[in-house]
Amino acid sequence: MVLIPVISKLNGKRVVLASASPRRLEILTNIGLQFEVVPSWFKETLDKTLFKAPYEYAVETAKQKALEVAQRMPLKHLKTPDIVIGADTVVTVDGVILEKPIDKQDAYQMLSRLSGKEHSVFTGVAILLCNEREGELTVDFYEETKVKFAELSEEMLWEYINSGEPMDKAGGYGIQALGGMLVEYVHGDFLNVVGFPLNHFCKQLSAIYIKPSESPTHKIKGEDSAVSAASRTSEQDMVGPSYTKSNNEGLPHNIVDLLDGFKASKTLFTACRLKVFDVLRASEGLRVKVAAERIGASVTGTERLLDAAVSLGLLHKLGQGENTEHASQFLVTDSPLSLHGYILHCNNVVWPLFTHLESAVREGTNQQERAFGKKTGYLFQDGYFKKDEVEMQFLNAMHSTAKVTGRAVATAFDLSGFKTACDVGGCTGAMAYEFIIAHPGLSVIVFDLPTVIEMRSHFLPGEQNDSVSFVAGDFFKDDLPKADLYILARILHDCSDEKVDELLSKLSKACTTGCAVLLAETVLDEAKTRASRAYMQSLNMLVQTEGRERSSAQYKQLLESHGFSRMRVCHTGNFLDAILAYKQ
Numbered sequence: 001m002v003l004i005p006v007i008s009k010l011n012g013k014r015v016v017l018a019s020a021s022p023r024r025l026e027i028l029t030n031i032g033l034q035f036e037v038v039p040s041w042f043k044e045t046l047d048k049t050l051f052k053a054p055y056e057y058a059v060e061t062a063k064q065k066a067l068e069v070a071q072r073m074p075l076k077h078l079k080t081p082d083i084v085i086g087a088d089t090v091v092t093v094d095g096v097i098l099e100k101p102i103d104k105q106d107a108y109q110m111l112s113r114l115s116g117k118e119h120s121v122f123t124g125v126a127i128l129l130c131n132e133r134e135g136e137l138t139v140d141f142y143e144e145t146k147v148k149f150a151e152l153s154e155e156m157l158w159e160y161i162n163s164g165e166p167m168d169k170a171g172g173y174g175i176q177a178l179g180g181m182l183v184e185y186v187h188g189d190f191l192n193v194v195g196f197p198l199n200h201f202c203k204q205l206s207a208i209y210i211k212p213s214e215s216p217t218h219k220i221k222g223e224d225s226a227v228s229a230a231s232r233t234s235e236q237d238m239v240g241p242s243y244t245k246s247n248n249e250g251l252p253h254n255i256v257d258l259l260d261g262f263k264a265s266k267t268l269f270t271a272c273r274l275k276v277f278d279v280l281r282a283s284e285g286l287r288v289k290v291a292a293e294r295i296g297a298s299v300t301g302t303e304r305l306l307d308a309a310v311s312l313g314l315l316h317k318l319g320q321g322e323n324t325e326h327a328s329q330f331l332v333t334d335s336p337l338s339l340h341g342y343i344l345h346c347n348n349v350v351w352p353l354f355t356h357l358e359s360a361v362r363e364g365t366n367q368q369e370r371a372f373g374k375k376t377g378y379l380f381q382d383g384y385f386k387k388d389e390v391e392m393q394f395l396n397a398m399h400s401t402a403k404v405t406g407r408a409v410a411t412a413f414d415l416s417g418f419k420t421a422c423d424v425g426g427c428t429g430a431m432a433y434e435f436i437i438a439h440p441g442l443s444v445i446v447f448d449l450p451t452v453i454e455m456r457s458h459f460l461p462g463e464q465n466d467s468v469s470f471v472a473g474d475f476f477k478d479d480l481p482k483a484d485l486y487i488l489a490r491i492l493h494d495c496s497d498e499k500v501d502e503l504l505s506k507l508s509k510a511c512t513t514g515c516a517v518l519l520a521e522t523v524l525d526e527a528k529t530r531a532s533r534a535y536m537q538s539l540n541m542l543v544q545t546e547g548r549e550r551s552s553a554q555y556k557q558l559l560e561s562h563g564f565s566r567m568r569v570c571h572t573g574n575f576l577d578a579i580l581a582y583k584q
């Protein structure tokens with residue numbers, strides 16, 4: 001059985017199917033593969049005219065689906081996959097690519113085109129090997145199957161369309177179900193039509209994981225393939241994998257990625273500083289020369305920057321010059337969830353600090369003085385941060401991350417037992433607004449420094465809400481507003497251990513039995529099994545502040561030492577996790 005040796009090679013690896021297709025799920029489940037399903041958010045809108053053959057379009061779409069999941073998982077799921085499988089099935093007839101019908105009329109058009117004719121079904125597959133020791137591989141391939149429909153009467157067409165079966169299937173039919181009645185013959189892999197060329201997939205996995213001495217008797221790529229002739233087309237042999245090794249001589253992909261990681265970050269930061277995503281949103285399909293003029297940069301530099309952004313999945317292929325969905329959602333300056341402010345903070349503050357990481361590691365102290373010539377005690381009380389433009393930039397950063405993380409934190413726990421919350425250091429109120437949306441019975445007092453409260457009008461949402469109020473004060477020096485729930489989002493991780501104890505003991509005194517604290521922080525993965533964003537964030541606190549990130553066990557010990565118990569942790573899968581603990 002060609003697959004059995006491969007399955008043992010996959011044991012212990014985190015295999016992810018980047019597909020919402022129930023048929024693909026069934027096909028891979030039936031062979032006993034252990035895998036997770038993480039449907040891809042990649043929108044299948046690639047410009048078909050940019051591809052010289054339909055299978056190229058299917059393979060590129062499959063690759064983008066897999067890439068999107070491989071890039072999103074470490075961030076949103078806080079876990080890195082080892083293998084991500086993407087697939088895309090298209091039907092082609094008379095040179096036209098048919099994907100899933102948008103409505104019944106579209107399904108009618110498609111099926112009418114297919115009636116009485118032979119057509120091709122192409123499934124493109126991409127296998128991303130994310131954590132291979134011998135180097136990263138992006139294996140992609142496609143399979144073609146020929147299918148012929150019988151002549152379909154109007155009555156049969158509409159009866160089939162009204163069954164509803166066509167609507168989530170390429171070409172508007174499902175050969176494995178009612179659609180089978182429409183088919184006169186199939187030449188090639190039947191499962192490839194259903195949505196996943198299982199045999200071809202197994203052969204590729206064998207080629208990757210099984211040494212030639214172990215491999216079953218089959219060859220691929222133009223040799224005496226065991227693949228049935230019917231699944232080949234006249235103009236080609238079965239297409240073997242196109243390996244794109246991300247490095248030569250098997251340099252471990254993670255080292256190569258890390259070598260290039262800072263260049264990728266700087267590409268994103270520079271594109272945001274130049275407002276590339278705003279310019280491309282204003283006029284889609286912008287040519288490089290015009291884009292260069294609009295961002296005030298050289299044509300050469302703009303061309304390379306845009307190409308790099310395309311390679312990072314931030315922009316669609318050049319020639320369209322269009323933002324991807326994520327760029328439109330998070331990278332233009334004025335989208336509701338824009339991270340633009342945070343990215344500028346990373347570029348202008350975090351980046352210069354990280355250039356002194358070695359000194360931070362050697363000395364165990366933040367590098368504000370080396371980076372900005374300012375010795376600072378508690379970060380935000382320092383004069384340096386009192387300058388309007390620096391403080392506004394910092395508030396922009398905190399505001400944008402609070403908007404992106406607020407919903408996840410606010411909905412982490414059932415807070416129906418609380419009436420009044422105090423968002424300690426609640427900055428612009430972005431998080432507070434998410435809490436009152438998630439918990440209509442809650443009112444939130446945002447408590448922060450006077451300069452921050454004064455600047456809040458720059459960030460407030462259009463509509464005001466009486467459930468959110470703002471009180472100016474210094475949470476170390478002044479009394480805290482009375483509340484039965486105290487929210488601290490990214491506060492403790494900035495403070496030295498002494499400052500943390502000072503603040504928590506103040507909170508403990510302010511809380512009566514049954515009151516609670518809700519912390520929003522990046523919780524360290526205690527098993528330390530994978531480099532997670534939390535450990536990067538932990539270094540971030542070293543270079544920036546006197547604080548640090550903590551694991552669940554450390555938060556439990558810390559909170560209990562200040563009289564808070566029954567601690568619960570919610571790993572939100574977003575930037576921030578949530579921790580709730582009650583005053584004894």
Ligand SMILES: Cc1cn([C@@H]2O[C@H](COP(=O)(O)OP(=O)(O)OP(=O)(O)O)[C@@H](O)[C@H]2O)c(=O)[nH]c1=O
Pocket residue numbers: 018019020021022023024039040044065087088089090091100121168169170171173174175176179193194195
């Ligand atoms: C021709 C044919 C197609 N399909 C299904 O059509 C969808 C194609 O769309 P896709 O974009 O490749 O996949 P998806 O379903 O949108 O999922 P995703 O991978 O998340 O894009 C897949 O489901 C396939 O099984 C059948 O079930 N039977 C058939 O005979």
